[in-house]
Amino acid sequence: MEMAGTQTISEFYNGRSIFITGATGFMGKALVEKLLRSCPGIKNIYILVRPKRGKDVSQRLEELLASKLFEKLQRQDPDFSRKVIPVTGDILHENLGVSQKDEDMVVNNVSVVFHSAATVKFDEEMKWMDGDVLNTLTPKMIGDRPNTYTYTKAIAEYLLYQNKENLPVVIFRPSIVGASWNEPVPGWVDNYNGPTGLLAAIGNGLLRIMKGNFYGTSDVIPVDIASNMMISVAWDNVVHKTEELKVFHCTTGQLNKFTWGQMERMSYEYFMKNPVNTVARIPNPRFTKSYVWHEVCVLFDHILPAYLMDLMMWVSGKRPIFVRIQDKLRKAVGSLDYFTQNEWFFAHKNLDSLLSKMTPEDRKTFNFDVKCIHWPTYMESYCLGIKRFVLREELTELSKARQTLKRLxxxxxxxxxxxxxxxxxxxxxxxxxxxxxxxxxxxxxxxxxxxxxxxxxxx
The missing domain is CATH 1.10.287 (Helix Hairpins)
Incomplete structure (x- = not known):
């Protein structure tokens, strides 16, 4: 291996083995795919996987690698899966629930670790004491923080800070992670978390009013931008090692602002242009800061139409679903109110410094310059990505969906x-x-x- 100071990012990963937690999640999948595709010299990627819903780790790994996300990599390297090795475990268990044999394998082979496993629920219960006692103490513990998600993130970062002298770590903070911008395919997303759930409900015409600042920064970051920066941050932490614990913000707000109002207008435009097959009502999203107006609109534009549509379903002999959907939707959207009504200003000094250290080729291969994002193009890809990858609708059915929308x-x-x-x-x-x-x-x-x-x- 060359001296670290002269290595490009791809060269840095040559011959190395990586350990990743959260690899079966949205960001984790994108990270695994990018490492394998852009760092072909990588030796192995060990991923922590837990058995789930009756499926063992080998079955879950097979499902992971069968994702459309890996199709481009499959064409480039048909045998890429040989490098991905599952490690049975669970982050909720002591020592990650890893066996001694697997622990020895990871310790003896791995030189870079990406810890990206996390709950995606904002209101997850903390489980380290009696439930009733914890429910009583939780509001006092989290204080001004909006939920347990942000509170536990802060605790984890504090523990890293306390142990920074013994651990060669760096903290990476992405903002609201959305669909891919370019890689490996524009608009890739595979879950309803974050803005994706909002956009899917907007596309179906079921989400029409939300609490939020029309002019506030939404700070959406494409998942491929986040993955590129994570890979680059790990390289920098070794190549340009310092004594300080660096924090990297992967955000768009101060560099290429995108507001909730822009999301409102663009989601309407592109779901009218490319409607989903399951559209129930004409898309009509709106953000408002007024509590009274929001509640009035929820009553007349969400709840009452839901009861009417369920009545029509019942009369036609079908199972009513819309009231139940609205109940779930209101809870999900409510958990985001704090973030849609407020905005934050994140420093990007370390991001700028990292870009300046990279070669022109690395800046192209591992591009995380958010100034390059053209938001209208991104949002159209995002809306189409929800249709293709989340709702699993074929683009060949667009003409039929447009006819349905015209009828509505x-x-x-x-x-x-x-x-x-x-x-x-x-x-x-x-x-x-x-x-x-x-x-x-x-x-x-x-x-x-x-x-x-x-x-x-x-x-």
Whole structure:
């Protein structure tokens, strides 16, 4: 191996074995794929996997590598799976639940560790004492923090800081991770977490009002940008080792701002252009900071339509689902309220410094320069990615989905006309001012029509 100071990122990983926790998760999959594709000299990648839902680790590994994410890598290296070695374990168990044999294998072979395993629930219960006692103490422990997710993240970082002299570690903080920007395919995403769940509900027409600052920074970061930066950060931590515990922010807010308002407008535009097959209502997303207006809109634009649609389902002999969906949706969206109504300013000094140390080729291969992101293009890919990879709909069915959306638009127009006429009739029968206004407008229109033949004759 060459001296560390002269190595490119790919050369740095040549002959090395890597250990990754959270490899079966969204970010972990992207990290594994990128390491194998862009660092072909890598020796092995050991991934911590736990048996789940009756499937052993080998079955879960097979499912992981069968993802569409790995199709490009499969064409490049058909035998890439030989480098991925599962290690049975669970981060919730002592010593990660790893056997002595597997521990020895990892310790003797691995030189770089990526710890990306984490719960994706913002309101996960902490489980290190009696449940009732913990439920009582939790609000006091987390203090001003919005949830247990951010609280436990802070604890983990504090423990690293306390042990920084004994551990060659670096802290990597991505913001809100979304679909891929370019690699290995634009728009790849495989779960409903974070903004993906919001966008999927918007595309179906079920999520129409959210608490949020229209002009606030959403700080979405594409998963491939985050993976590229993680790989580069590990390289930097060895090649340019310092005594300080470095913290790298992988964010877009201060470098290429993208607001919740832009997400609102672009999601509407691209789901109208490329609708999902399962669209139930015309997409119409809105962010508001007003609590009262939000609650009014939830009642009239979420809850009441859900009951009406369930009534139609029941009448047609189908199982009602929309009220239950709205209940789940409101809970999921509510957990994001704190983040959609506030914004933060993250320092990017270490990000800039890291970019400056990389060769032009490395900056191209492991690109994490967020200034390059064109948000309209990204959002269109994101919306299409949800359709392809999350909802598993074929793009060949787009014409059918567009016809469905047009039919919904016609129905929506007819319903709005009916409601307008019904409300107006009620008002002119019950409200004197409305009746007077109606008579005035009607008389004015009649006079114009009477004069039209005379005008036509004189001309």
């Amino acid at each position: 638009q016609r129905i929506n127009f007819a319903v709005n006309v009916f409601l307008f006429i019904a409300v107006w009739r009620l008002m002119i029968n019950r409200v004197a001012v409305a009746r007077t206004l109606w008579n005035f407008l009607l008389g004015w229109a009649i006079r114009i029509f009477k004069r039209m033949p005379k005008v036509a004759k004189s001309s």
